[in-house]
Amino acid sequence: MALIVHKYGGTSMGSTERIRSVAKRVAKWVGAGHQLIVVPSAMSGETNRLLGLAKELLPDARSAAARRELDMIASTGEQVSVGLLALALQAEGVPSVSYTGWQVPVRTDSSYTKARIESIDDVRVRADLAAGKVVVITGFQGIDDEGHITTLGRGGSDTSAVAVAAAMKADECLIYTDVDGVYTTDPRVVPEARRLQTISFEEMLEMASLGSKVLQIRSVEFAGKYRVPMRVLSSFTPWDIPVDEEARSGTLITFEEDEKMEKAVVSGIAFNRDEAKITVVGVPDKPGIASKILGPVAAANIDIDVILQNVSHEGKTDFSFTVHRNDFQRTVDLLKAGVAQELGAADVVGDAKIAKVSIVGIGMRSHAGVASTMFRALSEENINIKMITTSEIKTSVVIDEKYMELAVRALHKAFDLDQAAA
Amino acid sequence: MALIVHKYGGTSMGSTERIRSVAKRVAKWVGAGHQLIVVPSAMSGETNRLLGLAKELLPDARSAAARRELDMIASTGEQVSVGLLALALQAEGVPSVSYTGWQVPVRTDSSYTKARIESIDDVRVRADLAAGKVVVITGFQGIDDEGHITTLGRGGSDTSAVAVAAAMKADECLIYTDVDGVYTTDPRVVPEARRLQTISFEEMLEMASLGSKVLQIRSVEFAGKYRVPMRVLSSFTPWDIPVDEEARSGTLITFEEDEKMEKAVVSGIAFNRDEAKITVVGVPDKPGIASKILGPVAAANIDIDVILQNVSHEGKTDFSFTVHRNDFQRTVDLLKAGVAQELGAADVVGDAKIAKVSIVGIGMRSHAGVASTMFRALSEENINIKMITTSEIKTSVVIDEKYMELAVRALHKAFDLDQAAA
Numbered sequence: 001m002a003l004i005v006h007k008y009g010g011t012s013m014g015s016t017e018r019i020r021s022v023a024k025r026v027a028k029w030v031g032a033g034h035q036l037i038v039v040p041s042a043m044s045g046e047t048n049r050l051l052g053l054a055k056e057l058l059p060d061a062r063s064a065a066a067r068r069e070l071d072m073i074a075s076t077g078e079q080v081s082v083g084l085l086a087l088a089l090q091a092e093g094v095p096s097v098s099y100t101g102w103q104v105p106v107r108t109d110s111s112y113t114k115a116r117i118e119s120i121d122d123v124r125v126r127a128d129l130a131a132g133k134v135v136v137i138t139g140f141q142g143i144d145d146e147g148h149i150t151t152l153g154r155g156g157s158d159t160s161a162v163a164v165a166a167a168m169k170a171d172e173c174l175i176y177t178d179v180d181g182v183y184t185t186d187p188r189v190v191p192e193a194r195r196l197q198t199i200s201f202e203e204m205l206e207m208a209s210l211g212s213k214v215l216q217i218r219s220v221e222f223a224g225k226y227r228v229p230m231r232v233l234s235s236f237t238p239w240d241i242p243v244d245e246e247a248r249s250g251t252l253i254t255f256e257e258d259e260k261m262e263k264a265v266v267s268g269i270a271f272n273r274d275e276a277k278i279t280v281v282g283v284p285d286k287p288g289i290a291s292k293i294l295g296p297v298a299a300a301n302i303d304i305d306v307i308l309q310n311v312s313h314e315g316k317t318d319f320s321f322t323v324h325r326n327d328f329q330r331t332v333d334l335l336k337a338g339v340a341q342e343l344g345a346a347d348v349v350g351d352a353k354i355a356k357v358s359i360v361g362i363g364m365r366s367h368a369g370v371a372s373t374m375f376r377a378l379s380e381e382n383i384n385i386k387m388i389t390t391s392e393i394k395t396s397v398v399i400d401e402k403y404m405e406l407a408v409r410a411l412h413k414a415f416d417l418d419q420a421a422a
Numbered sequence: 423m424a425l426i427v428h429k430y431g432g433t434s435m436g437s438t439e440r441i442r443s444v445a446k447r448v449a450k451w452v453g454a455g456h457q458l459i460v461v462p463s464a465m466s467g468e469t470n471r472l473l474g475l476a477k478e479l480l481p482d483a484r485s486a487a488a489r490r491e492l493d494m495i496a497s498t499g500e501q502v503s504v505g506l507l508a509l510a511l512q513a514e515g516v517p518s519v520s521y522t523g524w525q526v527p528v529r530t531d532s533s534y535t536k537a538r539i540e541s542i543d544d545v546r547v548r549a550d551l552a553a554g555k556v557v558v559i560t561g562f563q564g565i566d567d568e569g570h571i572t573t574l575g576r577g578g579s580d581t582s583a584v585a586v587a588a589a590m591k592a593d594e595c596l597i598y599t600d601v602d603g604v605y606t607t608d609p610r611v612v613p614e615a616r617r618l619q620t621i622s623f624e625e626m627l628e629m630a631s632l633g634s635k636v637l638q639i640r641s642v643e644f645a646g647k648y649r650v651p652m653r654v655l656s657s658f659t660p661w662d663i664p665v666d667e668e669a670r671s672g673t674l675i676t677f678e679e680d681e682k683m684e685k686a687v688v689s690g691i692a693f694n695r696d697e698a699k700i701t702v703v704g705v706p707d708k709p710g711i712a713s714k715i716l717g718p719v720a721a722a723n724i725d726i727d728v729i730l731q732n733v734s735h736e737g738k739t740d741f742s743f744t745v746h747r748n749d750f751q752r753t754v755d756l757l758k759a760g761v762a763q764e765l766g767a768a769d770v771v772g773d774a775k776i777a778k779v780s781i782v783g784i785g786m787r788s789h790a791g792v793a794s795t796m797f798r799a800l801s802e803e804n805i806n807i808k809m810i811t812t813s814e815i816k817t818s819v820v821i822d823e824k825y826m827e828l829a830v831r832a833l834h835k836a837f838d839l840d841q842a843a844a
Contacts, residue, residue: 016478023479050502056438057445058509065519066512072520073505076498080472083495087480090488097487098494102524103569147525 002171003035003129007139007161010044011178012235013081016088022176023088025239026134030094032243035129037168039139039161040085042077050074067112071141071151074113075101078138078157086136096134099124101141101149106160108142108150115150117142117159117222120167137164155216162219166226173228174250175215176235181251182207182214184417185269189408192418196267198252201230203267206360206394220253227255265370266361266415269408273355273401275305276328277386279320280335282346285312293319293339300334302327306356306389306398316346320387322398328352354386355404358396359411371395377414383407424593425457425551429561429583432466433600434657435503438510444598445510447661448556452516454665457551459590461561461583462507464499472496489534493563493573496535497523500560500579508558518556521546523563523571528582530564530572537572539564539581539644542589559586577638584641588648595650596672597637598657603673604629604636606839607691611830614840618689620674623652625689628782628816642675649677687792688783688837691830695777695823697727698750699808701742702757704768707734715741715761722756724749728778728811728820738768742809744820750774776808777826780818781833793817799836805829 006029008022022040029036050073054061061070082098089096101108104124108115128135139157142150152159158175165173180195182204187193199207201224208217214232223230233250283289294304306322323331328350335348364370374395378385383406387398399407412418428451430444444462451458472495476483483492504520511518523530526547530537550557561579564572574581580597587595602617604626609615621629623646630639636654645652655672705711716726728744745753750772757770786792796817800807805828809820821829834840 016475019479053438053502053506054509057441057506058513061509063512065517066509069505069508069512069520072508072522073502076501079498079501080475080495083491084475084479086491086494087476087483087488090485090491091480095487098491100494100571149522 001033001035003037003168004029005037005039005161005165005168005170005173007039007157007173007175008041008235009157009177010041010046012176013040013042013085014044016084019081019084019088020091021239022085022235023092023094025235026089027092027094028240029243030134036134037125037129037164037170038085038134038136039157039164040078040081040136041139041157042081046077046080047074050077064110064112068148071112071115071149074151075138075141075149078140082136082138089134089136094134095132096136097128098136098138100138101160102143102147104137106137106142106163108144108152110144110146110148110150112148112150114153115142115144117152117163120163122167125164125168152218156218158216158219159222162222162226162228162230165228165230166222170228173223173230175219175230175232177214177232178234178236179214179232180234180237180249181232182253182268184267185408185412186271189271189405190269190412190418192412194418196251198254199267200362201253201255202393203360203362204253206358206391207268207270223253224255229254265363265367266359266417267363268360269411269415269417270358270360271355271404271408273404274325275322275354275356275398276325276350276352277320277322277354277398278328278331278335278348278350279318280340280343280345280348281318282316283319283343285315285317289317289319289343292343293335294321296334296339297323297331300330302331306387306396308387308389322354322356322387325352351386353401354398355401355407356396356398357404357407357411358394359415360394362393364393364395373414374411377410378407381406381410383410423455423457425459425590426451427459427461427583427587427590427592427595429461429579429595429597430463430657431579431599432463432468434598435462435464435507436466438506441503441506441510442513443661444657445507445514445516447657448511449514449516450662451665452556458556459547459551459586459592460507460556460558461579461586462500462503462558463561463579464503468499468502469496472499486532486534490570493534493537493571496573497560497563497571500562504558504560511556511558516556517554518558519550520558520560522560523582524565524569526559528559528564528585530566530574532566532568532570532572534570534572536575537564537566539574539585542585544589547586547590574640577640580638580641581644584644584648584650584652587650587652588644592650595645595652597641597652597654599636599654600656600658601636601654602656602659602671603654604675604690606689607830607834608693611693611827612691612834612840614834616840618673620676621689622784623675623677624815625782625784626675628780628813629690629692645675646677651676687785687789688781688839689785690782691833691837691839692780692782693777693826693830695826696747697744697776697778697820698747698772698774699742699744699776699820700750700753700757700770700772701740702762702765702767702770703740704738705741705765707737707739711739711741711765714765715757716743718756718761719745719753722752724753728809728818730809730811744776744778744809747774773808775823776820777823777829778818778820779826779829779833780816781837782816783837784815786815786817795836796833799832800829803828803832805832
């Protein structure tokens with residue numbers, strides 16, 4: 001008997017029919033002798049509907065008092081879900097009870113709309129499990145020290161599920177989604193893309209932050225911190241496939257660097273075309289340039305991704321960075337209006353038609369030559385590299401957007417990702 | 423400065439536009455120097471939508487475990503309402519904070535879907551009022567000793583508002599509805615029907631239970647028990663009418679028998695065509711007959727209203743009672759199948775085409791001749807009376823359904839109800 005946490009996304013909870021299917025799947029796991037905690041999201045579309053109503057009444061809900069009310073409103077989506085799922089389980093003959101975040105309780109700080117979990121009490125849940133019940137817990141929410149409802153922000157249900165799994169010392173946390181696992185890259189770009197049976201949580205962090213939208217990145221950080229074994233799998237398989245088969249499906253996110261993982265130098269190719277590149281040309285190469293350029297950008301709440309400053313030439317250098325494409329024009333205007341002049345820069349130039357392509361792999365740490373394989377593969381396709389950044393387990397290049405698919409396919413092949421792992 | 427509780431029904435909260443109008447009305451009262459607590463219902467249709475989803479998953483939610491989940495689900499309707507109204511108030515520049523039943527807390531017993539309020543803590547709410555905030559509290563719900571969410575059953579928001587007013591020792595509880603007060607009878611039947619400026623809570627109890635659907639009867643009982651001055655008024659007046667004018671509008675439900683009230687012998691005419699009459703003919707007049715006949719009916723969860731047993735004739739009597747029209751056939755079948763035979767009754771006969779018409783008035787206590795005025799008025803219209811029952815402040819007759827409107831009009835005139843009170 002194992003203690004398993006299941007997490008189901010909004011699409012899986014999208015209708016009473018889908019909820020019934022979730023209940024049958026959970027009932028199957030109970031029938032196989034396991035203890036189950038289930039964390040469902042709000043029914044798809046519900047959170048948007050609720051926040052849409054709120055926005056009609058107060059378009060600019062920035063004060064703490066207003067954000068407190070947003071949490072009051074948005075948290076009901078998950079509350080409805082847990083109640084409905086508990087009823088569906090009872091209809092299947094499975095004893096069950098639902099809890100909101102405050103009932104568990106899941107304690108958080110008071111940062112309304114983006115709270116962080118501080119602790120989870122396990123007493124109540126453990127008692128129900130011992131009594132043979134499936135416990136259904138709201139994702140996305142908690143309660144602060146003053147007894148106010150808080151929410152964790154978008155996608156917070158993944159984090160809730162992992163946090164509950166950590167607090168309960170669950171054997172595994174299964175994240176059911178509308179994809180059947182983590183792939184070497186997006187199969188829509190590379191048909192040969194292969195589902196990974198395992199991926200290290202560090203690689204998963206890089207894949208997630210680079211645009212693989214399978215998991216909320218905070219949940220992966222949480223899983224890493226508390227060493228919660230976490231599996232991404234599909235909720236669209238027939239509910240009645242054997243438990244053993246389901247338990248091996250999807251992709252397991254692990255923390256142990258076993259032999260097999262060492263073999264794969266590169267685990268996947270991530271890509272992202274949401275960025276734009278900006279270069280401040282010909283700035284004097286003096287200490288404090290970076291903060292002078294990026295300070296006002298950050299102050300305008302614009303997120304910066306890649307930052308690059310090359311060696312200087314005759315006391316002048318070019319300073320480049322990328323921002324989200326939506327922030328491109330605003331950033332260029334901001335720099336032209338003030339900073340560039342102040343620094344005596346020659347110009348501010350930008351390019352919104354770029355893409356970032358990254359190879360990710362924990363094996364890169366100990367393997368030389370990975371970057372050069374990458375650059376050679378791109379060169380053979382005549383793809384010009386505009387920027388390069390590296391970290392321990394990731395190498396990213398910025399290229400012309402039009403070459404993105406070609407680059408991803410070339411790299412997928414160059415690192416033998418279409419070959420099944422040994 | 424007075425402490426005022428406002429209660430708004432689902433129609434008043436039916437859209438963001440309507441919610442904005444409620445916020446402006448509340449803001450107006452705050453502007454006039456009052457402290458405000460607001461208890462809104464769920465947006466119209468929302469509770470039905472939520473319980474509809476629940477019913478799809480578990481059609482027969484009778485167990486305590488299932489009813490607990492229904493409360494978990496249904497209570498979210500009001501939670502969304504309080505959050506939205508708090509935001510709308512903030513948009514009007516009025517500091518406000520919303521609370522669910524468990525946050526106040528409103529303590530109830532554990533009778534899920536029909537819980538009863540046991541106590542209401544006033545500390546938190548009082549602190550917010552003192553800090554100059556409008557406090558918006560969910561109706562319809564509370565928390566039991568084990569920390570489970572409970573609901574009070576349909577219409578429970580009226581009761582919540584009165585209970586909050588009692589706990590906070592509010593100066594008045596204003597129930598905003600889609601009618602502008604309590605009338606001497608239904609204006610659709612008698613165009614001359616007049617809005618009552620005041621009505622005693624005992625009369626209101628009789629009017630409510632007899633089918634004037636203005637207020638939930640439990641809220642009136644509660645108001646009577648804790649002597650909460652309660653006013654029924656319209657939420658469809660322009661929100662910006664002067665506070666003084668609004669404060670005098672509608673109908674005040676009082677507890678003091680002042681002189682003016684003594685003058686009105688009959689305050690109103692209530693009627694109801696939802697009932698059916700059943701007579702068990704020719705039963706031996708022996709002790710225990712009533713319980714032998716009604717016991718099985720009650721055991722089948724059929725509510726009984728009027729009960730009548732006349733004097734016996736040659737040791738036999740006829741026993742009549744009324745049930746809801748929906749239960750008519752089931753009751754007749756039940757009696758024919760068992761009890762009637764067992765008692766040696768001659769027959770079981772019924773009539774579904776009846777109506778009950780009642781005169782209600784606290785002045786009846788001390789005035790003889792009220793009943794005879796009633797019977798004479800009906801007789802003058804050639805309306806045959808099938809059953810009569812009386813209580814201290816009410817006299818009801820059961821008549822042919824087709825005469826109902828005629829009877830109501832005749833009685834309204836006979837008791838001078840179309841004349842404005844002195």
